[in-house]
Amino acid sequence: LSAEKYNVKRKDFATVQSSDVNFFKTILGNERVLTDDNDVTPFNIDWIKNCRGQSKVVLKPKSTQEVSQILSYCNEKKLAVCPQGGNTGLVGGSVPVFDEVVLNLMLMNNIVSLDEISGALICEAGCVLENVDNYVRERNLIMPLDLGAKGTCQVGGNVSTNAGGLRLLRYGNLHGSILGVEAVKADGIIIDCLKTLKKDNTGYHLKHLFIGSEGTLGVVTKVAIHCPVLPKAVTVGFFGVENFENILQLYKSAKSSLGEILSAFEMADRDAISSTVKNLNLPNPISDYPFYVLVETHGSDEGHDGEKLNRFLSKEMESGLILDGTVTSEPGKMQTIWNLRENIAGAGLRHGYVFKYDVSLPQKHYYELVPKIKQRLGDKAIVVCGYGHIGDGNIHINVTVPEYTREVAGLLEPYVFEEVSALQGSISAEHGVGFRKPHYIHYSKDRSALQLMHQLKTLMDPNGILNPYKVLPEEC
Numbered sequence: 001l002s003a004e005k006y007n008v009k010r011k012d013f014a015t016v017q018s019s020d021v022n023f024f025k026t027i028l029g030n031e032r033v034l035t036d037d038n039d040v041t042p043f044n045i046d047w048i049k050n051c052r053g054q055s056k057v058v059l060k061p062k063s064t065q066e067v068s069q070i071l072s073y074c075n076e077k078k079l080a081v082c083p084q085g086g087n088t089g090l091v092g093g094s095v096p097v098f099d100e101v102v103l104n105l106m107l108m109n110n111i112v113s114l115d116e117i118s119g120a121l122i123c124e125a126g127c128v129l130e131n132v133d134n135y136v137r138e139r140n141l142i143m144p145l146d147l148g149a150k151g152t153c154q155v156g157g158n159v160s161t162n163a164g165g166l167r168l169l170r171y172g173n174l175h176g177s178i179l180g181v182e183a184v185k186a187d188g189i190i191i192d193c194l195k196t197l198k199k200d201n202t203g204y205h206l207k208h209l210f211i212g213s214e215g216t217l218g219v220v221t222k223v224a225i226h227c228p229v230l231p232k233a234v235t236v237g238f239f240g241v242e243n244f245e246n247i248l249q250l251y252k253s254a255k256s257s258l259g260e261i262l263s264a265f266e267m268a269d270r271d272a273i274s275s276t277v278k279n280l281n282l283p284n285p286i287s288d289y290p291f292y293v294l295v296e297t298h299g300s301d302e303g304h305d306g307e308k309l310n311r312f313l314s315k316e317m318e319s320g321l322i323l324d325g326t327v328t329s330e331p332g333k334m335q336t337i338w339n340l341r342e343n344i345a346g347a348g349l350r351h352g353y354v355f356k357y358d359v360s361l362p363q364k365h366y367y368e369l370v371p372k373i374k375q376r377l378g379d380k381a382i383v384v385c386g387y388g389h390i391g392d393g394n395i396h397i398n399v400t401v402p403e404y405t406r407e408v409a410g411l412l413e414p415y416v417f418e419e420v421s422a423l424q425g426s427i428s429a430e431h432g433v434g435f436r437k438p439h440y441i442h443y444s445k446d447r448s449a450l451q452l453m454h455q456l457k458t459l460m461d462p463n464g465i466l467n468p469y470k471v472l473p474e475e476c
């Protein structure tokens with residue numbers, strides 16, 4: 001249990017009574033109120049099986065009105081609530097810690113409208129990212145974000161975590177792509193900021209409060225998002241590289257050679273790729289190298305784009321920055337390459353437990369921590385690997401061990417955060433703070449900023465019922 005593992009004390013919330021369950025049933029009917037242990041358990045456990053809550057009830061609203069009624073009731077009764085999307089979050093934010101009511105948005109999965117001229121899509125928060133992406137692709141558009149969890153994560157979860165992903169480099173982060181949000185505050189009041197306008201400077205930009213606040217300020221119920229045009233030509237290159245310094249040189253060169261068509265620049269070290277190949281039995285289209293780079297282009301002219309990427313490959317093989325590589329526009333082959341990259345996150349779980357660090361660092365220091373951690377842990381770790389969105393300065397460091405131990409946790413934390421802070425980095429680049437990191441947030445946020453966060457929380461959720469024990473540190 002998370003509470004015991006991380007030594008957290010339950011706050012003074014009410015406990016769900018049978019009268020509460022009956023009330024929920026009057027709003028949702030019997031089927032959408034889960035109370036059976038077997039039904040509730042999966043909603044209590046997070047994706048990496050690190051956090052486990054003790055909720056006794058899961059609610060599945062189908063409309064904003066239902067969310068509003070539920071929250072208004074819980075606020076009055078002082079029942080804590082854990083908003084939940086696809087439960088793919090990696091920082092323990094999506095599962096309860098104690099007996100919080102789980103409010104799962106999965107049944108709010110309708111697409112509301114799409115303006116094919118502007119690319120403005122409105123959908124309910126519980127839509128699965130991949131489903132929405134497929135829907136807009138049929139209409140010559142794409143979602144501006146993509147991530148390995150796309151088949152399960154929900155758009156509302158993406159917004160609430162300000163998810164980054166594989167193409168942030170090209171399409172920017174969600175603070176830029178989200179045109180509007182509808183959200184319900186802790187007291188049940190519906191905040192309608194669901195505009196589809198590109199320009200709207202009418203006062204405070206309140207939608208941003210809900211982007212990345214991880215369910216602590218409100219429950220996102222609908223989202224308006226700007227979808228870019230489906231690229232006519234997509235090309236993927238996968239390259240072997242000798243050392244990290246060469247990756248940086250390659251990145252600089254890719255920006256200049258590929259210019260506006262560059263849509264992803266990802267890296268992975270040998271251990272990340274070889275353990276994914278081994279654990280999940282996936283093919284590696286090139287042979288074994290110390291580092292790998294995945295470059296993707298999104299453009300409008302297949303011949304032209306493919307030629308550009310092939311020219312880049314030849315030039316950099318000649319310069320020695322690329323040791324070997326492959327470039328393809330065949331959908332199946334591109335998928336094989338992306339599969340290898342996207343599955344790194346899950347591959348380590350086959351060894352037992354994975355400590356995951358998701359940090360931003362100035363690019364020249366990007367890889368420094370990996371060898372340091374390797375040395376620090378010695379044979380206590382099975383694999384220490386680094387991979388991620390190098391174009392965005394965001395590295396994922398995964399440390400796999402047979403099982404979670406306090407000893408290894410103590411060697412890693414706060415060490416990793418101290419190192420990141422010393423390099424002026426961020427201790428959470430894209431996954432958020434959740435349950436795992438509130439007590440480390442000060443490594444990346446100063447006191448006055450944390451105080452303002454607390455003031456906002458008190459203003460928007462005075463009883464603190466929304467996702468307690470998450471994001472905000474107890475003291476600042």
Ligand code: FAD
Pocket residue numbers: 047082083084085086087088089090093094095105125146147148149152153154155156157158159160161162163164165166214215216218219220221342345346430431434467470
């Ligand atoms: P959940 O995990 O259910 O919830 C995440 C947080 O948001 C929780 O705090 C929850 O309380 C809150 N929340 C969820 N829905 C709502 C709502 N409607 N209203 C208010 N609060 C809500 N993340 C990245 O940024 N980039 C990546 O590349 C990436 N790749 C991943 C790959 C894999 C294989 C996996 C498993 C995860 C990956 N993630 C990545 C992390 C995760 O998928 C994202 O954080 C995602 O946005 C979470 O969406 P979700 O619907 O699963 O939310």
Ligand code: 2HG
Pocket residue numbers: 090148165341342344345346356357358388389396397398
């Ligand atoms: C990715 O980029 C995800 O693959 C997951 O953000 C990272 O699991 C991780 O460490």
Ligand code: ZN
Pocket residue numbers: 165388389396430
């Ligand atoms: Zn990532």
